[in-house]
Amino acid sequence: MRGAVRILCAAALLALPWGGAWAGARLEYRGTVLSRREVEALAVPALRVPGDSSALGTLLGRMAAELQRRGHLEARVAGRWDAGRTTLALEAREGALHRVRSVAVEAPDAGDSAAFAAALGLRAGDVASAAAAGEAGERALRAVAGAAYPYARLSLSRFQPDAAVPAAGAERGVTLRYAGARGPRVEISRVRLEGLKATREDVAVRAMGRLAGRPWDREAALAGRERLAQLGLFRRASFEGLEGEADWGRAQLVYRVEEPRYNRFEAVAGFQGDAGAAGLARLELGNLLGTGRAATLRWESRGQDRSEFETRYAEPFLFGTPLRLEGSLEQQVRDSTYTRTRWGAAARFTLGAQERLEAGYERQRVVQASGGTERAEIQSTVFALERATLDEPAAPRRGTRTRLEAAQSFKREILRPEGERSARSSAVRLAAEWHRPLGRSAGLSLELAGAGRFSSQRVLPVYERYPLGGAATLRGWDEEAFLVDRYLLARLEWRWFLGAGGQRAFLFWDHAAMGTRIELDDGSDRLERLQRDGLGFGLRLEAAGGLVGVDYGLAPGRSALEGKIHLRLVSSF
Numbered sequence: 001m002r003g004a005v006r007i008l009c010a011a012a013l014l015a016l017p018w019g020g021a022w023a024g025a026r027l028e029y030r031g032t033v034l035s036r037r038e039v040e041a042l043a044v045p046a047l048r049v050p051g052d053s054s055a056l057g058t059l060l061g062r063m064a065a066e067l068q069r070r071g072h073l074e075a076r077v078a079g080r081w082d083a084g085r086t087t088l089a090l091e092a093r094e095g096a097l098h099r100v101r102s103v104a105v106e107a108p109d110a111g112d113s114a115a116f117a118a119a120l121g122l123r124a125g126d127v128a129s130a131a132a133a134g135e136a137g138e139r140a141l142r143a144v145a146g147a148a149y150p151y152a153r154l155s156l157s158r159f160q161p162d163a164a165v166p167a168a169g170a171e172r173g174v175t176l177r178y179a180g181a182r183g184p185r186v187e188i189s190r191v192r193l194e195g196l197k198a199t200r201e202d203v204a205v206r207a208m209g210r211l212a213g214r215p216w217d218r219e220a221a222l223a224g225r226e227r228l229a230q231l232g233l234f235r236r237a238s239f240e241g242l243e244g245e246a247d248w249g250r251a252q253l254v255y256r257v258e259e260p261r262y263n264r265f266e267a268v269a270g271f272q273g274d275a276g277a278a279g280l281a282r283l284e285l286g287n288l289l290g291t292g293r294a295a296t297l298r299w300e301s302r303g304q305d306r307s308e309f310e311t312r313y314a315e316p317f318l319f320g321t322p323l324r325l326e327g328s329l330e331q332q333v334r335d336s337t338y339t340r341t342r343w344g345a346a347a348r349f350t351l352g353a354q355e356r357l358e359a360g361y362e363r364q365r366v367v368q369a370s371g372g373t374e375r376a377e378i379q380s381t382v383f384a385l386e387r388a389t390l391d392e393p394a395a396p397r398r399g400t401r402t403r404l405e406a407a408q409s410f411k412r413e414i415l416r417p418e419g420e421r422s423a424r425s426s427a428v429r430l431a432a433e434w435h436r437p438l439g440r441s442a443g444l445s446l447e448l449a450g451a452g453r454f455s456s457q458r459v460l461p462v463y464e465r466y467p468l469g470g471a472a473t474l475r476g477w478d479e480e481a482f483l484v485d486r487y488l489l490a491r492l493e494w495r496w497f498l499g500a501g502g503q504r505a506f507l508f509w510d511h512a513a514m515g516t517r518i519e520l521d522d523g524s525d526r527l528e529r530l531q532r533d534g535l536g537f538g539l540r541l542e543a544a545g546g547l548v549g550v551d552y553g554l555a556p557g558r559s560a561l562e563g564k565i566h567l568r569l570v571s572s573f
Contacts, residue, residue: 026086030091031090032092033072046059060090068129073098073128073129075094076092079091096172097127098129099173100176101124105117105120105177106157106177107182115182119141120137120140140178141153148187148217149216150251153183154178154180155178156178158177162174186242186249188216189251190212190253191208192252193255193256193257195257207227225239230350233259233292234257236258240254240256262285262286262287263284263285263573265546265569265570266569267280270567271564278302281299281300282298283298293313293315293316296311296313302470306332306333308333310328310331311330312326325347327344327345328346328362332463337370337462338367340364340366341365342363344360345360346382354388355387358383360382360383361379362379373413375413376411376412377413378411380409381407386403387401389401394570395540398435400432401432401433402432404429405430407426409424409425410424425453432447433448434446442494448490449491450486451487458517460485460517471564473489473512474489476510477532484515484516484530487514489510489511493507493508494506499542501547505540506539507536509535510533511531513529513530513531534553534555535554535556537551540568545571548569549567549570
């Protein structure tokens with residue numbers, strides 16, 4: 001161990017930049033405009049290579065350019081190393097400060113001149129430099145061209161300092177002249193989308209807002225591209241530009257989109273030994289009839305007479321905005337314990353190409369076959385914020401996704417033989433995933449999830465707990481092996497990519513820390529904590545029907561024959 005430490009220390013010492021500033025090079029500076037701190041920042045590369053003429057020349061050029069940018073157009077900078085190459089002496093002779101004396105725009109008519117002059121933003125007395133004058137011209141051209149005049153042109157035709165040389169310390173005036181023309185005023189006749197196959201053009205155009213029939217506006221055109229991206233219907237969306245027509249006063253906005261496969265079918269079968277088989281079937285229908293509407297049907301069996309059925313429907317672009325309204329209905333049956341029916345509605349507003357804000361309301365009705373509670377009615381309000389930068393949502397290799405969800409609930413229970421009670425609870429849920437490629441053929445994937453429910457009813461009933469275990473959470477364990485009040489879950493995968501389309505082999509490690517409050521025989525309660533792991537491997541391969549996968553998970557301490565196998569088929573169409 002000590003030998004390794006010595007080797008690392010020696011390597012670190014060898015890696016230090018022993019030349020230049022680290023060798024004790026000093027800087028001497030004479031000048032008034034640039035501060036010593038500014039000069040020191042500029043001089044760092046030269047100080048690292050004492051005596052290097054190329055580095056010194058670059059430094060002198062950068063100092064002169066900075067002085068000219070500040071209006072000292074005749075600035076000169078000199079510098080030299082001493083004989084021992086230990087001290088660098090720099091001297092700046094700034095010369096007179098130049099200020100704008102007058103600004104004029106030469107154009108075909110007075111309206112053009114006034115429009116450009118207002119957009120330039122230059123006034124007499126401003127510090128004058130060629131760089132600042134050029135930048136002002138570019139800004140003015142973008143402003144005028146972006147507001148109804150796409151064919152506008154503007155250039156700096158004269159940058160003329162006064163002929164008379166001022167006295168020492170005096171300022172010098174500069175005359176600026178621009179030449180340009182706005183060209184014809186352009187109105188947008190049509191918005192055209194290229195690359196559409198399934199989506200109706202009128203649906204996408206309507207969601208972009210009113211662009212046709214209005215003057216050309218570059219900011220509005222770019223905002224239209226953002227709205228296209230916010231729809232969630234396209235893999236990519238880009239603004240291609242303006243396409244003129246025979247009438248120079250009319251033009252079309254042209255956008256290009258790339259559509260994914262909108263429909264998806266997923267089937268999972270799990271084999272859990274004594275717990276029996278588990279299965280899932282999910283059908284997602286997206287962009288129905290090219291309108292952006294979506295529907296989902298899901299059926300899931302978790303063995304031992306436990307099943308779920310869910311249906312969802314989403315209506316996008318409500319009132320012509322990025323507002324999406326979604327309704328859902330779900331029913332859960334847990335052997336002879338309880339039956340839960342849940343229905344709800346949620347509104348999702350897209351804040352940008354990557355962020356979404358959600359607000360929802362749901363009601364639940366739980367009927368128990370036995371126990372002290374006959375039935376329960378639960379009302380909840382839910383708020384969520386989500387941000388995603390995944391390169392491919394179905395099979396990401398790069399990017400992140402984060403979702404934070406908070407809920408407030410009120411519960412009313414009907415008790416046996418008679419009576420009732422109520423409780424209030426709050427819940428927080430966090431889900432995050434991170435994907436990063438490691439070279440061309442490998443990658444790392446990390447998923448983090450956590451949730452907790454906090455209720456005035458200290459010991460939660462079974463139907464309010466979070467299920468953990470199985471293919472979607474803690475692999476290597478039976479489906480819903482644990483019902484908990486709170487948990488932290490980490491799923492780590494080391495992946496080897498076998499081709500395009502999500503094909504990969506991977507090793508995984510899942511870890512969960514859980515807490516459940518249980519009631520004791522004496523009427524008190526305590527928080528029971530557990531930690532569990534799952535290890536295994538998986539494979540995803542393309543087949544005629546889509547992506548076929550197999551996962552094998554094993555809980556530590558169990559024999560290989562006690563592992564859980566999950567078969568998966570994902571087909572997009």
